[in-house]
Amino acid sequence: MPGITLPPFPDDVPTVPLLVIDFELIKNGDVNEINRLWTAATELGFWYLKNHGAEEEADAMFETGAATMDLPLDEKMKFEQGDAGVSFGYKCAGGNAVDETGTPDAVEFINVSRDDALAWPATVHRTYPAPVEAHMDTAVRPFTLKSIEVSNVLLAALGDRLGLPDGTMAKAHKLDEHSGSETRCIKAAGGRELSPDKASLGAHTDFGSLSFLHNRLGGLQVFPPGSDGWKYVKPLPGHAICNLGDAMNIFSGGILRSNLHRVVPPPKEQAAYDRWSLVHFTRPGNSVVLEPMSAHSSMIAEAVAKAPAGKFNTGTTAGVWFSRRIQYQRLKNRTGPESWRASRGTEHQEVY
Numbered sequence: 199m200p201g202i203t204l205p206p207f208p209d210d211v212p213t214v215p216l217l218v219i220d221f222e223l224i225k226n227g228d229v230n231e232i233n234r235l236w237t238a239a240t241e242l243g244f245w246y247l248k249n250h251g252a253e254e255e256a257d258a259m260f261e262t263g264a265a266t267m268d269l270p271l272d273e274k275m276k277f278e279q280g281d282a283g284v285s286f287g288y289k290c291a292g293g294n295a296v297d298e299t300g301t302p303d304a305v306e307f308i309n310v311s312r313d314d315a316l317a318w319p320a321t322v323h324r325t326y327p328a329p330v331e332a333h334m335d336t337a338v339r340p341f342t343l344k345s346i347e348v349s350n351v352l353l354a355a356l357g358d359r360l361g362l363p364d365g366t367m368a369k370a371h372k373l374d375e376h377s378g379s380e381t382r383c384i385k386a387a388g389g390r391e392l393s394p395d396k397a398s399l400g401a402h403t404d405f406g407s408l409s410f411l412h413n414r415l416g417g418l419q420v421f422p423p424g425s426d427g428w429k430y431v432k433p434l435p436g437h438a439i440c441n442l443g444d445a446m447n448i449f450s451g452g453i454l455r456s457n458l459h460r461v462v463p464p465p466k467e468q469a470a471y472d473r474w475s476l477v478h479f480t481r482p483g484n485s486v487v488l489e490p491m492s493a494h495s496s497m498i499a500e501a502v503a504k505a506p507a508g509k510f511n512t513g514t515t516a517g518v519w520f521s522r523r524i525q526y527q528r529l530k531n532r533t534g535p536e537s538w539r540a541s542r543g544t545e546h547q548e549v550y
């Protein structure tokens with residue numbers, strides 16, 4: 199965290215070469231850059247984002263996350279997310295499974311609802327540990343607002359390329375509808391005797407639409423389609439990492455990719471250090487039905503026509519989908535391998 203000099207990311211581990219997308223160019227409608235975004239979004243669903251303008255807000259939010267994680271465990275547990283499929287709040291290390299055998303995860307995190315951050319000092323969903331509430335105005339809301347801006351621009355550009363009418367993506371992600379959108383600060387304690395490929399956060403696809411991720415140490419890995427194994431995403435100073443989640447895969451009839459990823463201990467010398475990461479997850483409004491937007495785009499309708507019948511018809515809303523996934527990854531709700539399966543999204547479509 200602040201003031202600590204971290205060892206460099208090693209140059210002899212397998213990495214995935216993500217495209218670097220310039221947020222300012224996308225915002226200004228640069229056609230070439232939007233084409234590059236489209237390539238990244240359809241081929242891997244992950245890219246680096248530069249010129250996003252959220253570095254200071256991310257730093258402040260990291261500090262709020264660090265102050266929160268410094269609290270005694272029993273204090274943090276007063277704000278636990280609970281077993282009912284609600285994500286907002288604290289999750290202790292070991293609270294979730296990382297695989298179908300019920301191996302516990304090794305990360306703790308605090309999730310702050312976007313609705314709560316925007317409504318503060320009013321409470322929409324719940325209250326938070328003191329450092330979060332103390333920095334709601336100075337860190338949590340500013341980071342949330344920047345993340346919303348970045349997300350809206352990227353989702354609108356993708357919606358346009360999908361042939362959707364203006365405002366279609368915005369309607370699925372309205373600020374005045376409650377949603378699972380949230381800011382998450384994650385800590386994986388360093389220095390543990392762990393094999394480098396033991397997952398601290400199990401293989402998953404993200405639940406929502408767009409994840410805007412900031413990390414300093416390695417450990418994030420993706421499984422590129424058709425690849426021979428997991429590849430690290432090397433953190434690049436000043437660059438965020440963006441990835442698409444299941445909702446965008448479903449809305450687009452599979453044209454946009456929600457790729458499998460996981461977190462393992464940081465590679466080599468970096469493993470001795472605590473790993474921190476920060477994500478803003480943009481998720482559709484709770485009432486939005488997760489199904490292809492075929493009625494609004496012939497490109498999507500054609501993609502759906504080529505896919506097995508009903509493949510993208512989840513028959514459920516974003517709110518229900520999200521809650522199911524949260525609920526069944528919790529070890530307290532585990533009955534057996536079926537619980538893990540009940541926590542899955544579009545992972546089964548992956549080739550790995």
Ligand SMILES: O=C(O)CCC(=O)C(=O)O
Nearest residue numbers: 384404413418461475477
């Ligand atoms: O910590 C990271 O780098 C990624 C975290 C992640 O994939 C998640 O929280 O969904």
Ligand SMILES: [Fe+2]
Nearest residue numbers: 402403404459
């Ligand atoms: Fe993720």
